Amino acid sequence: MELNFVSVDGNSKNYKIAIGILAGITLLGLICFGISYFKGHYLFGSSNVIPWGMPIVLAIYFIGLSAGSLILSTLVYVFGQEKYKPIGRMAVLLAIVLIFGAMISIAVDLGRPENFWRLFMFFYWNNMTSMFAINGILYGGYFVISIAYMGIILSGSKVWMKRWGILAIGWASLVHMGTGAIFGFMAAREAWFSPIKPLEFLTAAITSGVALLIVVLVLTMKFTGRDLRKDMVTSLSRLLTIFICVLALLIFLDKMTHLYAPERAAVLYSLTGKYSWIFWCLQIGLVIIVPLAILFNKKLKSIKWILVASLSVVVGVFFERFFLVIPQAAFPQQYYPGHIEGVYGAIGSFALTPVEMGMSLGIATTLGLLFMLGLKFMKALPEKTAEELAAAASKAAPPKTEEAVKTDIPAGTDGTPPVENKPS
């Protein structure tokens, strides 16, 4: 099977409007970051009880999506699942954009973001017993590896694709397990402290990665007027089902180990307390119950329903991260036996402040912007087939026809001739 990849043309009105809106919100996020940098973090919702807020939620969410989609791209380039090939490049592009987003999320959450470079002074100014410093190696390496991976894929060397893909898949798993370890190794935070956290993070990463890939695949194909092959989406949805089941098992085990041990107050609070609805409705509901109900239902096999299930997972995994970082940290620590009176024994509060929300929104739109620019300047989309082109030409108005034809010509550097290839 031969398949050519193209970039989007980026001259259509919709593309320009989308870029404009995303850039505007990104600018807003940048302004919010500036305010928080000069005024201090009291503008955020975080406090001495709940030290981390929305940017960290976003960071671990993006890392999860990134690792998940990179692992998926290796299905094509390492495990030779040729049917996924049309989305291989897009998955790698997403992985790069998302890890970049995760790193900027972490950077803007630092109190002293100008000292961000200190995280990358490995073994010299870094304390290597810190999970953060170890993750600095993992994230930095991951960024470099995925960019090199993209280069190799673009250059088309099959052998190196496979070799580098194996490195990438291993590294991506490490990245996500390391992220889980940031939380799972904290003995002082009862609700986080769990050896299963790294595995749970990895599974959640792959689950959300598959789901995001389905969403991006369907939407991109739709908006750029390409034909979607249903068998591909269906087999991806089967993968999604498996990972959701594994994730459900891991979450169950994690909660059970905490509930079985006598020291269960913090986890009990998170499961039955004021914010437990986030766990039951948004995490368990959206990540496990809704998608499984759709995916196991034989009547709901259309692409639209699979898209709904995937969206539900993508949104739900976000709330899983949210629940982990914010409500689970809110339970006060037992400094001394007995009931601690006053503010030191109270459940921590977290306010969703406008500055923090604006900044988080800005980070998310930055990623959208980078992804759209990536589609324009990188040949990540599968080429249109002759039939699709003919359909587009007959359907569209004269200016659109011109665009559709232009899209077909690869403007890149890999020297592939501008020929139309039929997909297998």
Add this chain to the structure above:
Amino acid sequence: MERWGMVIDLDKCTGCQECTIACKEENNVPHGSPEEQRRRQDPFWHKVIAASEGEYPTANIEMVPMPCMHCDNPACVQVCPCKATYRRNDGIVMQNFRRCIGCKYCMVACPYGARAYNYKEQEDVEYQRIDPPLRRDLIGCWPFPHRAHGMVEKCTFCFHRIEQALMEGKQIGTEVIPACVEACPAHARTFGDLDDPDSEVSKLLSNRTSIRLREAMGTKPKVYYLTK
């Protein structure tokens, strides 16, 4: 080598918060509004918590003053990615503000809530010091007059007093003590060298029953509490 430690007699403590105020004055820790206190966004290097047990009429409330525990096996030092927090040879756990990036990981890891984040720019003059200005050429920027926001702060056992006393050849624990120890009206706190068998802290620990907070965490704190 000295190993500085503190002994707090819970029997004598009345919960007057004088130590908290003295710490704020000595180290110029920013004050906060009641709203910030409620949201837990104001920095405290030292706090006094009240732990209650039982219901009226058989209730008991224990006042527990909590400085940084200056653990021998500190969780914060283990997790700091930038070596900003470190344990000195004399056992004091310090925070280097030039290295701190404000990632707040140490606040997550500390089992005692001893670390506080500086959430906003400090107003220039907060507490008027009555004592003559310190010898900055000898002790550097401590106790610091002005600090930037966005960093994690913590108790230093008033190490600037210890440093100056060592230079001047004074006796630490009797002549020179941290601000909270000095301020305590009930003489509930004692400061000294845990490795010196003649120091007052060592004698107190050998005579009375003592506990350390959350010993199950394995952090080996150097702040001991004498029980009632």
